[in-house]
Amino acid sequence: IGRWPGAQSIPHVYERILELNDDEHCGCENSQLPYKKCCKTLDSRQPLLREAIRFTLEMTGGIRKPPRKIIDFIRERSDPPSIGALTALT
Structure with a gap:
């Protein structure tokens, strides 16, 4: 259907930027709102390279x-x- 239909758990800024469509559940720990109405604005203000490195290190090499x-x-x-x-x- 082009989007994940339910709640998600996506605590990493970089992963949310990569994976989420505006109308999908945000995936942060505190919200049932769509990503666009929750963390997207704040996520887009974060240094992308820093967040990519943080995500990669925390996800055991990004795999x-x-x-x-x-x-x-x-x-x-x-x-x-x-x-x-x-x-x-x-």
Whole structure:
């Protein structure tokens, strides 16, 4: 449909700038408003290079991927890992 239909969790300024359309839920911790009416103005005032570096460092080199146990589950079609096993990885 061209946009994410529900609430999101996107705490990083750079990720919001890259990923969000104006009419999607903002993704910040404090809002159910559309991005355009919430954080977009403030995000656009932030130094883009600084925010890109911060995002990259906090996202383990900028590579977003599921934990290995989830990938194994998908590939092997085995029993899903427990939530406790996944939270121990973060």
